Amino acid sequence: MGIKGLTQLIGDSAPAAIKENEIKNYFGRKVAIDASMSIYQFLIAVRSEGAMLTSADGETTSHLMGLFYRTIRMVDNGIKPVYVFDGKPPEMKGGELNKRAEKREEATKQLAIATDAGDTAEIDKMNKRLVKVNKVHTDECKQLLTLMGVPYIEAPCEAEAQCAAMVKAGKVYATATEDMDSLTFGSNILLRYMTYSEAKKMPIKEFHLDKVLQAMSYTMDEFIDLCIMLGCDYCDTIKGIGAKRAKDLIDKHRCIEKVIENLDTKKYAIPEDWPYQEARRLFKNPDVLDPETIDLKWNQPDEEGLVKFLCGDKNFNEERIRGGAKKLCKAKQGQTQGRLDTFFKVLPSNKPSTPSTPASKRKAEEPKKGSKGGAKFKRAK
C-alpha cells in the first residue's frame, strides 16, 4: 500500500507542498477517485456496533452505504467525482499480494484464538484485517454508480496510474486517494480524506507534486527512485536503509545505480533479486487508457432504479434514498461558480521555500508590484 514513510518525509522536508482545505472549497472540481481503495475503506469504516451492515439475507451492504452517501457529500459540495477501478494487478505486484495473503492467513489464526478466548476487541480487530474487496462488491458499486449518474472507468491495470494519467492530461483536477504512490505515478495533485465521513470534520489534505520536487530539488526520475528506495508495492528495499538515509543517498547520488555503486555492501545487503528498473518502468510508463479517449459524463440519477436497487432486499430506507437522489438532481442543474485563479495567474512567490524563522521569512517578502499587464486572461477549461 503506497510508499513507506513518504507522507512523513514530505511533511518534514517540503511542508509547503501540503495544504489543508475545507471540502466546500473544491466546488466545480473534477476529481478521480481510486475506487478499490475507497470501497475497502467503506467496508472497514461503515459499520454498526462493529459489524458490517448487511441486507436481509446477510449480504454485506457497507460498501454501498458508504459509496452512496459519501459520493452525495462530494456532489453536494459541487465536486464532480469519477471513480477508477483497478484492472489486473501488474505481475510485479505478486510479491506484495502474496505478503498480503499471508497476513490475512495470520489474521484468520489470530481470530480463532481470540474467539476462543472471547476477546471482543481482538475479534473486532482481526475481523477488520480479514476484509477483502471482492468482485461482488465492485460489481454492485459499478451498478450503483451507473444509477447515480456518476461515471466510472475500468483501468487496464493500476487505478492509481490511471488517475495520475488523467490528472496529467488535465481531464481531472486531482486524484483522491489515501495511497501516496499516486504522486509517484505523476499525479500533480493528490487529495486525502476526500471520502471520509462528514462527521469526522476532517479537512482535505492537498499534496502538490511540483512543490515537493521543487522543495527537495529533485527531478521526477529522482523522485521515483527515492520512492522505490523508500519501499513501494513492486519490489523490496535495501535492508537497514530508512526514509532519512534513503533521501540522503538520493540527494548525494541522484539515482539508484549510483547509490548501489557507492554503497557499502557489507553493511547493507542489496536484495538478490531487486527489479528496481522494472519498478521504475511501471511508475514511468504504466499501462493506462489514453486519457484523451475517455469521455466523462455526469448523468441524471435514476431515482426509481436507486430505490429498486437499494431498498427492498438491501434494507435501505426509501425516504433517505429519494432524498439523496434529489440532491444529485439539484447538483446537476445550473452553472458552476468560476474561480479567480483560472482567470488571473498566480505570481511566483519570491519567498524561500525552506522553512525559516518568522523574522527572516518576512524580510524576504517584498510587496508584489509591477505585475501589471504581465499576465493575460486565461480561460478555464
Next chain:
Amino acid sequence: MFEARLLQGSLLKKVMEALKELLNEAAWDCSDAGIQLQAMDNSHVSLVSLNLRAEGFDKYRCDRNLSMGMNLGSMSKILKCASNEDIITIKAQDNADTVTFVFESPEQDKVSDYEMKLMNLDQEHLGIPETDYACTIRLPSSEFARICRDLSQFGESMVISCTKEGVRFSATGDIGTGNIKLAQSAKVDKEEEAVVIEMQEPVSLTFACRYLNSFTKATSLSKSVQLSMSPEVPLVVEYKIEDIGHVRYYLAPKIEDEEAA
C-alpha cells in the same frame, strides 16, 4: 521603521469593515509608495485589492519594504477601541513580529496604544492584467447595496446585463423573479448621484449574490461605486476612497456547465 499617521481614523475602521467579511487574514504590504493589500477569500472566488497611497496620510514613513501578516478579526477588535474622531497611527519596527496601533483623541488628552502579534502568512498573489472593459457602470454606492440586498432574497445568483438602454440586475428563485433596471441619468445636480454607463459592447454575466453582498460592506467608503465587466472575465467593483486610494473587489463569474444539455 514603519509609521503611518491618519488624521481621519474612522477611515481605517471603515476599511476594516470592507475587508473582514471576505478575509480572515491578510498581508499588508508597505512600501514608500503606500500600503497595499491583496488577498483572495478562502474559496478563491473573489479577491480584494486595497491601495492606500502614502500622500493620503498625515505622516508616512517606510524605511524598507515590509509585509505584515495580520489576523483581521484581531485587528478589527483593536480598531473597535478607537473612536471615530481619533487619529490613528500604525507603527512597526523593521523585522518586528508585532505592530502597534496608537489612537489619539482630537484634543490630545487621551492616547491609547495597542500592540498586536503578526502572523507568518503564505499567500498567493495574483497578477491582474490591465484590461479595457466592455462596460463600465458608475452608480451611487447605496443604490448598489440596496439592489444586491433586495435581489439576494430571490436567488443565490444575480445576472447583471448592460446594454445601450441601461443596466439590468435580475435574480430568479423559488419564490419568483426580481428585475431592477437603471437608466443612464439624463441630468443630475450632484455627480455622485448619477448613473453613468460607458459601453463598447453589451455584456451579461451571472454572479453569486453572497459575494456581492460582502462587497457592499465598503459602501460607507464612497458615495459612488464603479462596476466593470467584459464577457467571461471577472467583474470589478471599485470604491474610490477620497484623497487616499481605493478598494477593488474582483469576482469570478458563474460559468455554464459544459455537460449541461
